[in-house]
Amino acid sequence: MEQLTVDELAVRVGLPGSTIRMYQTKGVLHPPRKTGRVAHYDDTHIERLTLVQRLQSRGFSLPAIAELVAARARGATVASVLGLGDTEGPDDWVRVRLRDAGTLMPLGDLRPALLRRAVEVGLVRWRFGWPHVRRWALESGTRLADLAIPSDEVLDHFAGLRRSTDAIAREFVELFERRLWPTLEGPANQEDQLDRIRELLVELTYTAETVVVGALRESVRDAAEEFAQRHGLVPSGDFRPAWADEPVSIAENLVRRPGDEGVPDDPEITRFLAGEDEDDDTRR
Numbered sequence: 001m002e003q004l005t006v007d008e009l010a011v012r013v014g015l016p017g018s019t020i021r022m023y024q025t026k027g028v029l030h031p032p033r034k035t036g037r038v039a040h041y042d043d044t045h046i047e048r049l050t051l052v053q054r055l056q057s058r059g060f061s062l063p064a065i066a067e068l069v070a071a072r073a074r075g076a077t078v079a080s081v082l083g084l085g086d087t088e089g090p091d092d093w094v095r096v097r098l099r100d101a102g103t104l105m106p107l108g109d110l111r112p113a114l115l116r117r118a119v120e121v122g123l124v125r126w127r128f129g130w131p132h133v134r135r136w137a138l139e140s141g142t143r144l145a146d147l148a149i150p151s152d153e154v155l156d157h158f159a160g161l162r163r164s165t166d167a168i169a170r171e172f173v174e175l176f177e178r179r180l181w182p183t184l185e186g187p188a189n190q191e192d193q194l195d196r197i198r199e200l201l202v203e204l205t206y207t208a209e210t211v212v213v214g215a216l217r218e219s220v221r222d223a224a225e226e227f228a229q230r231h232g233l234v235p236s237g238d239f240r241p242a243w244a245d246e247p248v249s250i251a252e253n254l255v256r257r258p259g260d261e262g263v264p265d266d267p268e269i270t271r272f273l274a275g276e277d278e279d280d281d282t283r284r
Helices: 006-013 017-026 043-057 062-073 098-104 112-120 135-146 151-184 193-230 249-254 266-274
Strands: 033-035 038-040 093-095 125-127 130-134
Touching: 006 017, 006 043, 017 043, 017 062, 043 062, 062 193, 093 125, 093 135, 112 130, 112 151, 130 135, 135 151, 151 193
Parallel strands: none
Antiparallel strands: 033 038, 093 130, 125 130
């Protein structure tokens, strides 16, 4: 690896030597390796200074950069640094003991291949000789085990679900990158950009969770309706109860009348946007 003096490093990155020493004092640049009284810098220092300059151009303060660097050195994830949650509540990693594994899956399923696959699909992490799972996965796994669903099938569905959630996450990150990230370009005015990014990402994450959970509930409702129709658990669409012609207050909420649902036509949408029929009780 190339070894540089502080003056050579300053020329390479286009910064005064005093600035490089100040970065070391502030904790954004790691110390050089010393041979006697001579300090030697290398490619890692060039890479770090390039990162510092890039973040400063985005409006990050030196304390914020030092926080990011220190957190990364501790092995922290980007999610935890940005306040997206990684070790709190349902996202907490829980150590699984053998007696816990017995509640998560039938004893006949406790085999190395199954645990290995659970690690491969990201449901389990192996740390210090013990399996760990997210708290939400532990609780969900217990409920599925109570329903006697085979563990292999659970892992199959989780792998497919994770592919779907990865795609959803990429869409929201792309939205952040396309719409919000450009607004953070340039020096910060009143607040540090790291705090601003945290606020935006936390808000976007909360919105994404709300949208995904809401959409999933709607999908489950529709799927349940299809299931009931497919297995003949509900009357056919032509079924009409005897009291439908003289509805009472409750029946009015249960009976679907023409025009209650479905995709509206353009004239109906136009009337709505124009504010027409706002007080028409027959359309409620």
